[in-house]
Amino acid sequence: MKSAAKGLTVLFPKMIHLTCLAHGMHRIAEAVRASYPDVDKLISNIKKVFIKAPKRVEIFREKAPDLNLPPAPIITRWGTWIDAVSYYAHNFKSIKKVIDSLDPEEASSIQISQKVLSQTNIKE
Numbered sequence: 001m002k003s004a005a006k007g008l009t010v011l012f013p014k015m016i017h018l019t020c021l022a023h024g025m026h027r028i029a030e031a032v033r034a035s036y037p038d039v040d041k042l043i044s045n046i047k048k049v050f051i052k053a054p055k056r057v058e059i060f061r062e063k064a065p066d067l068n069l070p071p072a073p074i075i076t077r078w079g080t081w082i083d084a085v086s087y088y089a090h091n092f093k094s095i096k097k098v099i100d101s102l103d104p105e106e107a108s109s110i111q112i113s114q115k116v117l118s119q120t121n122i123k124e
Contacts, residue, residue: 026078033081042116043084046099047072048109056102063101064094092123 005017033040050056050069060069071087073080088095096117104111116122 022078029079029082033075036085038116038119038122039085039088040081042113042122043070043073043081043088045109045113045116046070046088046095049099049102049107049113059102060098063098064091067091067094070095 002017005015009015047070050060051072057069060067071080071084073084075081099110099113099117102110102114104114
């Protein structure tokens with residue numbers, strides 16, 4: 001965009017480049033995500049626990065019937081990671097109960113999720 005703007009300044013000398021507000025917000029969300037690597041690790045591993053695992057989804061629905069499945073954020077879709085963090089913050093106890101009930105020998109993502117959830121500072 002900046003390169004294009006430089007080329008157009010010949011025709012529009014008073015033109016200035018402004019970063020799109022959505023891009024700016026996405027950059028802020030990326031900075032927040034980079035500041036919390038443990039939370040990012042937790043979200044990505046819980047996503048792996050339930051994706052393509054209907055038995056685990058069934059266990060989730062039995063243990064937390066009033067709760068939707070955890071969101072599966074896509075980093076290139078703006079704001080989905082922040083939405084996932086909000087979901088985990090509001091439903092931390094239920095998610096922890098479900099993940100702790102799963103067999104850690106079944107998948108490495110379960111082991112990692114249980115380890116991260118057991119950290120004392122992760123809830124905050």
